[in-house]
Every structure is written in C-alpha cells, then in structure tokens.
Amino acid sequence: MGIILKDVTVVAEETASAEILTLRIDGGTISTVSEAAPATSPDDTQIEARGKLAVPGLVNAHTHLPMTLFRGLADDVPLKVWLEEHIWPRERTLRPEEVYWGTLLGLAEMIRGGTTACADMYFHVEEIARAVDAAGVRALLSYGIVSDELDERGRREMEKAEAVITRFDGTAGGRIRAAVSPHAVYTCGEAIWRAAARLAAEHDVPLHTHLAETREEVAWCEAHRGERPVAFLERVDAFSVPMLAAHGVHLDAEELVRLATRPVTIVHCPKSNAKLGSGIAPVGGMRRAGVPVALGTDGAASNNSLDLIEEMRTAALLSKGVAEDPTVLPATDVFDMVTRVGARATRLGGGRLVEGAPADLVLVDLEGTGTLPAAAPLSTLVYAAHAADVTDVIVDGRFLLRDRELVTIDEARVRHEVKRIAARYTN
C-alpha cells in the first residue's frame, strides 16, 4: 500500500548536490529516503522516476483562488480602473457556486504546476473549502475583512472571519487550516485590526494581510493614520500573532529592520506587483534585514497564472536585473522561499524531503525538450522548467496528478463550468 519512487533525483538540503535515491511513502508520510531500494510488497505502487526531480510540494503563500474567473478580464489598465470598473463590480454579484468552480479551476492549474499548498483570502470561503477538500491540496483559508469601524458592519465581518476558523480549521483530514485576514491597513480601521489580532490569538491562527503593496497605499496611511504601515500595525498590536504579509513593495529600510524582530513573513508576489505597476519589491533588502520571504502568485486576475515555477524564475530574474548582479537571489534561495519558508509561514507543513516529513511532493521531468541538459537540477527547475514538466503530484500520500493527468479534479467539467460562468462576466 506504499508508494515507491525509484531512482529519483533529489537535491540534498545542505549541499544542494543532486543524488539519485529511492523514496518510500507510507500513509501520509515519507517513510524512507535511501540509496538502496527499500523493501517492497506486491500491493505497493512503484514509480520508475529516473530522469525526474523530486521536490517538496510548492507553497503559494498568497492567492485569491476564485479570481481565476477574472483572468484576462482587464489587462494593461490603471490599477484604479482595474479595481473599480472591472473587478469590484463583478465581485459584488459573484455567486457561491461560481466561487466553487473558479476555485477548482485555480486548484487544477496549481496542481498541474506542482503547487500542493496555498494561503487564500477571499469570500464565500465555504465554497473554497469545499473545492480544496475535493482537490486534495492543503490550504490556509481566510475571509478578507473590510471595514473601517467595529460597527454593525464591522462586527458582521468579524463574525464571518471567526466562522472560517470554527467551521474549517483542521478539517479535510487536517489539510485545511484557517487564518484571520484584515484585508489591509487602508481598508480596515484600528478597532478592526485590534479585534482581528485578538481573534487570531484566541484561536492560535496567523494573520494574513496585504502590506505596502502600492506607493499610494503608503501615502494614504501616512496622510490618514499619521504613520507608515508598519508603525500602524505595531500600534494596533497586529504583531502579537504570526503574520503573512503579502507584497511589501514599498516598505522602507527602517520598516524592514522593525519587521525582522516581529513574527512576520513577507510574501513576495513579483509578477502581480509588476503587472499592476505597483513596482518591484526590495527582496534583497528584506532578506538582508533578516525578514523571512515566501513567494505567492496573488490572484490570477493580476498575474495571470498560478504558476509558482514561473514565479520563482521571475523573482530571481527581477532581483538580478534590478541589482545588475547575476549572483543575487540564486535558484537555491527562491526554491527555499517556495518550499521551507512558505510551509513554515502557512503552518501547512511540508517543505522538506526527509524521512518523517509529510508526503507532499512533486516530480519534474528533467529530460524534456525544454529542460535538457539538466546539469544542476534545482537550477533547471527554477530557470528552465515549465508547469508542463510536472508529471506527478502527491499530497498527504495521495496522487493528485499522475503522469500529467489530474486524479481528483474533473478538468473537462471545470472548464465547461468556468466557460459558462465567464460568459456572464465578459459581456
């Protein structure tokens, strides 16, 4: 009943050197990582994996899954036009079943690209949880709270946020965890922020928010709060619990120094930041300051993919190009961002290929037309591989993708439903 991956290429954590090993999975756990072939029984599933790289499942630490429905809806337009004329009007009429199908489309794309876990923030979270459960991935789910005051509306928002915890935290065999998501400094008032941090502490779950995404947001905070975003978050006790903070494009050096002493992981979303014209985040500065940096795609409406392999590549290339230095943000570092750092920050586990670790892993073809020759497999993954090179995805010891075929999602049905839904939005 085990799964055996024979002669698979694995990159050693310490040395980053490639080794040909055999992995054995029993239940939800990697039971053996060895040079010798492990003992097998007739009912084991044996996979001949020579020429393939095994890596821990990739972690998308910031996304809005249902926004796949809005992919390509309005590109190349100013952020204000994009939000006010295209995204918000459609979100106001979004129906629960549409959120379900949009989420499944996003999860199908994620799995095909080797992503096994994500941190999501949206609404109709019960539909997102249903889709995550069906797809078999891991997810940190949250309701995006938007309210200036802790008034009647604000209290309703907080109730929705709490309901995500009480209804879904620990469900789907532990694959679903919950977070509390005050949307941002400029969309949630001080009392909401304080209530959100208290709620998170009470349930021992992290906060998940957007931080310093745009120059305008920082200027707004200075004008209306009288301080920069990090100072505001300190004042409202937001750092009393662990936090996933997406973007951080316009954090200044002093804010990075402050964040390094707080339980914060910044989620770098380079493609979305670039495409929306928000800018290029100071990843080098974050890391030098000692702030952990994970990687996210943001929603497919602003990316326009949920492809972490390409996101790693874009992160590395942007940093090198801006710094005019090919040695900054090497493959090993972006890989760490999308595995160990993301797994730790989302508390979803995984992120390592060692004995006793959760069996969340991905096989990537190193001998495809676009990946050969693959002298340094991790470099191949980051700089040359595409989502289409992912052949197999396992989460919690269960195949979600097998020989490039989705196991848990009826892809044709999802496409059909999304086309039906999109017809309502694009006219």
Place this chain on the structure above:
Amino acid sequence: MGIILKDVTVVAEETASAEILTLRIDGGTISTVSEAAPATSPDDTQIEARGKLAVPGLVNAHTHLPMTLFRGLADDVPLKVWLEEHIWPRERTLRPEEVYWGTLLGLAEMIRGGTTACADMYFHVEEIARAVDAAGVRALLSYGIVSDELDERGRREMEKAEAVITRFDGTAGGRIRAAVSPHAVYTCGEAIWRAAARLAAEHDVPLHTHLAETREEVAWCEAHRGERPVAFLERVDAFSVPMLAAHGVHLDAEELVRLATRPVTIVHCPKSNAKLGSGIAPVGGMRRAGVPVALGTDGAASNNSLDLIEEMRTAALLSKGVAEDPTVLPATDVFDMVTRVGARATRLGGGRLVEGAPADLVLVDLEGTGTLPAAAPLSTLVYAAHAADVTDVIVDGRFLLRDRELVTIDEARVRHEVKRIAARYTN
C-alpha cells in the same frame, strides 16, 4: 491539398478585436481569411480550431541555437566566470555534430513554443543550416566574427562570414537567409567593422550584432575607442546597411535619438539581460525615440529557455514594474515586437495573418486550465499562455507541430544525442 482552419479565433490587426474566422492555406500562402467557410475539396486537411487562437509565427530575433547544450551549466555566477570558466572553454572544443544536435534541440523547443523564425549567430553554421533545413523553420544565419584586426586571422573570419552568405542565403526553399555578424564593438576592430558593413552591402544582407549589452562594455568602448558604442558604429559606417542590434541595455538617450534615424532594429532580450545581471533595457525610451524593437531569447545558456511567449510576458512585466505603470508595453505592443517587427527586421517574411501572407502560423489553445477564461485572446497569449498551450505550428504551408506532436524532428533521438553530448561537458 489545402489546409483549412475552421472557426479559429483571429485578432484583427487594426482593432485588436477577436473574430471567429476560417483560414485557408494553399502551398506556402494564406489564400483566404473569411467569415464564411471557403470552398473545400476532399484532399484538403480540415482542422476544427474552435477555442484556438491563430497568430502569425513568432520571430526570435536574437539567439544562439547550439547553446542549448550549455543550458543550466552555470547559473547564478558572475558574467566573467560564466564566460571564461564555463562557456568559452566548452565552445573551444565544440564539435560540428554537437552543434547540429544542439541546434535541433533548440529548434524543437522553439517550435513547441510557437516560434517559426529566428536570427542566429554562432559558428559551425553549416550544421545549423542543416538542422534548420530539416526542422522546416525559417532562420537568418550568420557566423559570429571575432577579431581585433583585419590581419590573417581577421581575413579568415571574414571568409567564414562570407561563406555563410554564398553557401546558404536563399537555400532551404528560401527559408534560410544570411546576415553578417561582427560580434560586438569590443570584440571586433574598426577595420573588421568596415569590412563587415561592406560585405553586407555587397550581398544586400543585414548586419547582426550585440550592442551595449553591459555597462562594462560601454565603459570599455569609451576607454579604448574614445567614444560610446553608437558613435563608434557611425564612424565605421556600420549603419550603411540594415542592422539587428541585440540588447541595447545601456544605450543612453542621445544614442537612442541617433539610432532612430538609422536602419537599426534593437532586439530586446529581457530574460537573458536580467539573468546575467546586465540590467533592464530602456524599452520605453527606445520606442519613444522611434527605434523599432524586436524580441529575442538570446541563447538558452543564459535564458534558460527559447520560449517567446514567456519572453513577451517578461518584457511587458519588467517594463510595467520598472515604470510603476501597468499601461506601458501592453500585450498588443509586445505581440507586435515578436511578429511584425521581428519579421521585418530579420527579412524572413511573415508576421501577419492576411490573405497573400506566407503561411507561417501558430494555433494556441485558449480553453486550457491555465488560459481560461480568455476574454481578450491576445492578452491571454501574452499574460497566461505557456508553450504547452501551442497545439499546431505551420511554416510555409507545412505542419511542423500537429496536435502537440513534432512532425519534422525526431524528438526522442534529439534528447538521446543531447544527453550523450552533455555528459562530455558536465564532467
């Protein structure tokens, strides 16, 4: 004997609006573009193309095909180390048959990504021509001249450059054209540059070179030539013939103004420039100055792909991110760079889907998991599609890719040979 693409999505040149049309191809030409179904005969090949986008074949205006052999050989290292310790030592021992297989690997990847034409610069060009002929694509081939003086060595270099013209220009049914490639300002002396321009004029072929790729190169030119690169090229009459100038990362505003009056197309290679730490080219400045800008991947050793869809996306995102403006370099503009501008600059034809144009075209699945919904097909191509979404590629009226299967290249054989060759280089 014709090919009919039924109910295919085509984006109108003028309005950029998507239309469902039927295309008919006869011989090497697009014979009909119509709303109505054209007349058919029993021996026509009919393709049901609903849900697919037809675009002109993409043009990779700067590459070094055989360098696919060095993909992933040395990433994240300084440019000097990359060149002197990894690339040059291997190039010195590169054998003709290795160039052939490396080129075929590159062409297989190119075709799978929707590229139908490229401008290449390398050595053992006879092997590159043989591979291009076999693969069925179009290519502007050239020998990369490197010599300080027009001495004995310099004359041998010029002879090799001329041999490419006399042996290959117009061969492979007109699919192969030739250029003259003095490698760069810092690798070729004044007499070589003058001889190269004369040779190009004599045979009515363009020049193809590297220009202002790195900051060091510009500093070297100022120190050793006493002037900036564009002034040097003016003095040696290099602009007396049309020129493809790759990179242009460190051209200043005054040089861009000068270039706008010359028959020069700059080939933007954003991924290679970023990965090698050369910087981010001022594409906005080039275009505002009125300099045509095409797109190239550079070699796979520094990219590490030959994927023009991703190159378009990276170009658009980098420009938006640097400018902090989502409206700069929209999808329609990068698409124009990789089709019409590239086709014109390489003189390889194509670049348009109109009646009478060469039948070089590509079908892209708009209804894949990573492309749905595709409200604006050109945006979908640029921002969401991957090479794996390319289903069919036709050049000169002949299928090179059919239902995602390569027709002209034995891919398994190519992979086998490249693995054999790579084993010699990676040890």
